[in-house]
Amino acid sequence: MKNSGISIIDPWGSTSVESYERLFEEFGIQSIGGLVEKLPNVPFFIRRGLIFGHRDFDKIVEAINKKQSFAVMSGIKPTGPLHVGAVLTLREIILFQKLGATAFYCIADIEAYEDNGIPLEESEKTALDNLVDALTLGLDPSRAYIYRQSKENDVKDLAFIFARSVTLSTMEAIYGARHIGLYMSALVQAGDILLPQLKRFGGPKPTVVPVGVDQDPHIRLCRDLANKFKEKMGFIPPSATYHVLIRGLDGSSKMSKRNPMSYFTLTEAVESVEHKLKNAFTGGRPTAKEQRVLGGEPEKCPIFDLYKFFFVEDDAKLMDIYWRCKKGEILCGEDKAFAVEAASSFIKEHQHRRKLFIDKARDLLGLS
């Protein structure tokens, strides 16, 4: 793990990124610049800067524009219900599917075991639950290869193939001194990312991995491995897009399963979501009086993040909220009532629609 004292990037820990710009210098992530705007039908959350950086995304833009075959690869670690931050990655996958990609969606049950100690037998139920959410959100299974790591021999075999080329010091530099299972899990993940390029899926192709920036170490490791095995297996180093980390509702730097008050899940009771939102950290001032004078700070506010990336699709409406907050015209209490309303209706609708996808999800995971 590279730690300059400023940016700490560790996919298994908590990440604090004080300045995304620094990532460009320190880790060689490129600014997304105008790249996403070249895409057709860019959805609101992309327009609003969800994706701030990339590696080799040019290849994907080219494939989209030339209507060439490409893949989008991502997945979920089945350690619990899907949280609202994870919806972002799914929306990105769905976006790339609509732009022509075949999606590879991995249930990272090996990682859930190695990192979190959840036995495969237990994560199976969670995997089903997560997949129902993904399908409900719009993942199109007819254009996707959906699998559990533990059942996918090719990714495990790729891990064994790659392992010979990875020194201990590389692993320690990237991940620190961890148990062997975590290193194996990182190699399995490299297998996941390169799976779409195997002959059985049509061979080498550009592949984009939409991730939070905390996942960059995996991307770098995988790109190194793709280069090392380029001659033998024909891999094209995978591309990546990096989205901002959505702040925790409790004011923490990232929504994290480790802090239950930092996020809510898609299957959570509406009352619980309301409770978390009402107790959320905001960009408000210490007193109502101060806030009326100074205005709020929406750019520091996790509730505003929810509007920006999830609930308020209409740009004019978002700007209205922004300015009314800045001018001190609305206080946090009033605003939270609106947030609760928006979140509740989203969650209720989602939970209602989930029923439609349970059989399909069960089917896709080979459960009966």
Added chain:
Amino acid sequence: MKNSGISIIDPWGSTSVESYERLFEEFGIQSIGGLVEKLPNVPFFIRRGLIFGHRDFDKIVEAINKKQSFAVMSGIKPTGPLHVGAVLTLREIILFQKLGATAFYCIADIEAYEDNGIPLEESEKTALDNLVDALTLGLDPSRAYIYRQSKENDVKDLAFIFARSVTLSTMEAIYGARHIGLYMSALVQAGDILLPQLKRFGGPKPTVVPVGVDQDPHIRLCRDLANKFKEKMGFIPPSATYHVLIRGLDGSSKMSKRNPMSYFTLTEAVESVEHKLKNAFTGGRPTAKEQRVLGGEPEKCPIFDLYKFFFVEDDAKLMDIYWRCKKGEILCGEDKAFAVEAASSFIKEHQHRRKLFIDKARDLLGLS
């Protein structure tokens, strides 16, 4: 790797064991004592002290005497033709088969890749070749489960399960700082050793692993893992027997694929075997005159090792050679002619009989 300056035990390096007794103190290997003599029909190479140490072999003796189910587990790393030293392990497997064990014989093609860089596609041919030798030497396939690591998902999955419980420092202590593939390979080997105890093979049972003492680190790691997963998976820690390391023909401490003059293979041209034997290091004196006066030193002689463990089954005949050498009655030249004769006839007979087992071996490996 524990290195006291006296005994170095490293399965992937060269091992020099100056005193087997020290192993009992340093590593907790138990002296075989009278344990093997309790077994029925002990063959000559066992009677002559091939096996000097063990861990938990009492369990196996008990299973044999009570006619309970038990397994013998071993294998071969398919990096080249089977060398004469490897025959010893096979003879031990065959012995335990005759004593009632089901044999688990593993073609360690993952290890051949991780340790020696031999791709699976390439080791397949060698695996076939090695298996033909094993069957020719008497391995009974009707009482054996024979498999390649790369094709056996259960051993790979066991490696993933075990990995979470193995710290980096454990691996470094046992194997030194190696690439990740080697650590994964060690965990796969633990999977091999515990495979016989899975439900699909009838569940937990005593299992003996006959090894050269250089393989003890694997045994210790595997016994630790068996204990860690005892509650969850019911494992009985595997037993092991340790055989002496046969000296290299060139005077090196161990027959090793790294020194072609230190060994011969079962499929080698007879002329080449003759050449190696004629140039072998012996327990002879610098001059013929000295040897006639002082006598030879058969206990230092790799040629005498061949007689003791391979070619001279008759005890009276072996003692005759020993004493004639000690008394200076035979010189090394004369003796080597006898060795060449014995080795040639063994090799010729073996190579002739190999033809009978090629189809069966192909069949067992699923090759056509």
